[in-house]
Amino acid sequence: MGCANSKTDKNEGLCLCKERKRFIKQAIDSRYALATAHVSYTQSLRNIGIALWRYAETEVLIRWSFYANKEI
Incomplete structure (x- = not known):
């Protein structure tokens, strides 16, 4: 009798x-x-x-300011 599990490798169900x-x-x-x-x-x-929203928003603001300055 020892501490080692010597039969665990032989038991197919356990494996x-x-x-x-x-x-x-x-x-x-x-x-x-x-x-x-x-x-x-x-x-x-x-x-x-x-990022796309910010890009589109910037484009709209640039175009708006361009057209607003053109009318003045």
């Missing part, structure tokens, strides 16, 4: 259980990585939208 446990952990980690990437993607879309 299968450990393998499934490892796959489930990988699936959970992948799910978290996907969620993080999705949040990052939506934030970048938001930032692009804000």
Whole structure:
């Protein structure tokens, strides 16, 4: 009798259980990585939208000031 688990490698059911446990952990980690990437993607879309809005707003203001100065 010792502390070492000498029979754990020979038990097919135990090996299968450990393998499934490892796959489930990988699936959970992948799910978290996907969620993080999705949040990052939506934030970048938001930032692009804000940048485009500012660009369009600046263009409108420039054109408006151009036409306003022309009429004077």
